[in-house]
Amino acid sequence: MKDELNKIFGDSLEPRLIEEIxxxxxxxxxxxxxxxxxxxxLVRGVPLVLxxxxxVMxxxxDGNELLLYYLEDGQACSMSISGCFKTSKSAVRAIAERDTELIIIPIDKIVNWNITYKSWSDFIFNSYDARFNELLQAIDNIAFNNMDQRLVEYLKDKARINNSLFIEQTHKAIAYDLNSSRVVISRLLKKLENEGAIELQRNFIKIINLDFEK
DNA sequence: ACATTAATTGTGT
DNA sequence: ACACAATTAATGT
Known part of the structure; x- marks a missing residue:
């Protein structure tokens, strides 16, 4: 457990702080x-992903969902950070994409550590910055990219996150994440298959090559 | 092994 | 966007 913490946060957080975490x-x-x-x-603490x-969505x-970004190992949810400073209600929904280990820092420690540990405030600031940039990226994607490009990005992200070229996901579920309709996704996927970028089978998609530039 | 049903995917309008 | 067809998986008999 402690080894794990050191491995993941050892570079950015000072030893005494890791001890306390x-x-x-x-x-x-x-x-x-x-x-x-x-x-x-209610936000009850800041989760650190091990x-x-x-x-995060x-x-x-009307209950339509939209995928914002993924949190990976070594990262902290900025929503929960802001929750500790200001309002305590979450503005987003978070679901484990894979089996996940995390460690929750109690809400009262967050502010204290900010004063006590330089590395902690740096970490919090960096997390915030990283999440903010991911949000900007997500906005750009939604605002300026067509659905076919968004879909390609989605598949790439998904493959990276799950460390696999096989995506187990129905078209319906993808449409849900992208706030699109199933039919549109099916058609676009079919097109990608015809272009040789992916291979379609029931309930999963095999990625062949998504790194083509148009 | 076969029939039935539900869910997923494909396609035309 | 909607409707329907085709395909596949799951379940019961």
Missing amino acids: HKVGIYKRIAAGTKIIEIGS TGAIK REDN
């Missing part, structure tokens, strides 16, 4: 597909 952090193991936090629910990946008034 080890002491007060609550270790959790979460199975893929499990909901971690719901929109509107291994695995978490999918937003929902509109």
Whole structure:
């Protein structure tokens, strides 16, 4: 456990702080597909991702979902950070994309450590910055890219996150993540298959080559 | 092994 | 976007 912390955060956090994280952090193991936090629910701490990946998404008034970004190992959720400083309700939903190990830092420590540990405030600031940039990327993607490009990005992300060229996902589920319709996704996927970029089978997609530039 | 059903995917309008 | 066809997987008999 402590070795794991050192391996993942050893470069960015000072030893004394790691010691303390080890002491007060609550270790959790979460199975893929499990909901971690719901929109509107109370933020009770800042989760640090040790291994695995978490999918963060937003929902509109009609219940349409939209994938924002993934949290990977060594990262912290900025939503929960802001939750500790200001409002305590989550504006996003988070679901474990893979089996995930994380450690939750209790809410009262966050602010304290900011004063006590330089490396902690750096870490928090960097996390915030990284998440912000990911959000900008997501916005660019939605605003300026067509659905076919968004789909390619989605497949690439998915492959990277899961470390596999095989994506187990129905067209319907993809459409949900991209806030599109199943038919559109099916057609675009078919087109990609015809272009030789992917291979389609029921319930999963095999990626051949998505790195073509148009 | 076969029939039935449900879910997923494909296609035309 | 909608409707329907085709295909595949799951389940019961």
